[in-house]
Amino acid sequence: MKTFKYSRQAFLKTLLVSALVVTGSLAAAQSKFALISHAPDSDSWWNTIKNSVKQAGEDYGVRVDYRNPPNGDLADMARLIEQAAAQGYDGVIVTIADFNVLQGAIKKLTDKKIPVITINSGTPEQSEKLGAVMHVGQPEYAAGKGAGERAKADGIKSFLCVNHYATNPASFERCRGFAEAIGADFKKSTIDSGDDPTGIEAKVSAYLRQNPGTQAVLTLGPTSAHPTLKALEKGGQKGKLWMATFDLSDEISKGIKDGSVKFAIDQQPYLQGYIPVAVLATMKATNSTDLTKVAAAVKANSKSTARFNEYGLVPAYGARHIGSGPGFVTKDNIAKVEKYAGQYR
Incomplete structure (x- = not known):
């Protein structure tokens, strides 16, 4: 009797747990x-x-x-x-x-x-x-600052932040964190590039011509990184100008391996x-x-x-x-x- 009673309790307990699992699964499935x-x-x-x-x-x-x-x-x-x-x-x-x-x-x-x-x-x-x-x-500001601290360790004191989605105010926190880490002027160092590849390439090239003392470029993702790499290549600065970016893509991975991109900030x-x-x-x-x-x-x-x-x-x-x-x-x-x-x- 004792053995049967214990087995019956165990069975009922198992049945109850199974019912809860099934109920939960059905709730999730709906x-x-x-x-x-x-x-x-x-x-x-x-x-x-x-x-x-x-x-x-x-x-x-x-x-x-x-x-x-x-x-x-x-x-x-x-x-x-x-x-x-x-x-x-x-x-x-x-x-x-x-x-x-x-x-x-x-x-x-x-x-x-x-x-x-x-x-x-x-x-x-x-x-x-x-x-x-x-x-x-x-955390956007912390991520930008962390990237800036790495740049500062490399002797960087000036940079360009290429923001391809300025419609999102939080995006500027990345640029601001980087700027404050190296002691640069955040607003003067940031451009609203838009998201058109041809436009981004032209704006990056123009900024670097107008600001020849720029030591580094930070892009906020593949949308701005890819045209920026083209601009640097055409200007003979690819692999010479310090560059980092947020996020990853095949092209960015290639840049990290060949040294034209110092690192990608992966969220x-x-x-x-x-x-x-x-x-x-x-x-x-x-x-x-x-x-x-x-x-x-x-x-x-x-x-x-x-x-x-x-x-x-x-x-x-x-x-x-x-x-x-x-x-x-x-x-x-x-x-x-x-x-x-x-x-x-």
Whole structure:
């Protein structure tokens, strides 16, 4: 009798746990999330995040819709957020491209008790003011300053910051951090290059002609890095003028290997898409808002762990927010990351 009684209790306990798992899985499977970015269609850097939300959706059994303003117009982005609020998503992931422009639209989500996770641009402080669950991204000023400190160690005292997405005010924090690290004038050292490759190349060339004492160039991503490399090559300065950039691409990887690019500042964008989906799905499945427990569940999830290990990604789990960078890709570690550049890095 004792043996039977124990077995029956064990069986019932197992059955209960199984029921909870199934219920949680069904809850997650019925979930529908949206990721709304500020990026125009022309910005290929966001392909990595598109890949990550697709994979996270498959791993966690949820649907994730990617939305963005085709031309990068923030008013259009605000409308997309308002539409998401009206469409009744179970959670929305959004970039803080401009706090003032987007806060009204994001409030429509939080007013409806739709969980919001902010990513990429903006700050954890802004995220909290917006009522978001957490922020997943790279501290922009700190990343720029870290790059500037490396430049200062190389003797750099003047630079040009090529900003191809000046429509996002947070982007200037990268330039400002770099400038303050080397003691340069932030505003005089920064140009709004636009995102047209021919225009970027022309503006970089013109600035360097007008400011021949410029020692370094910092670009904010592949969109501005590629035309800048062309401008330097045509001006006979490629490999001679100190250059660094944010983010990665095949062309940037090639520059790191041949020495024309000192390093790339990697914000591990894959994490910015994957982790928010994982967090929202886990919150929904467990019906929990305890971020410590939710983050621990994501961290312990075998599929999440496998993805991060495979791609060499290291999230920085905090008490509330999760950091995705910065990391620095140099000649020393380029071989490890270039395999996945443009897809998962």
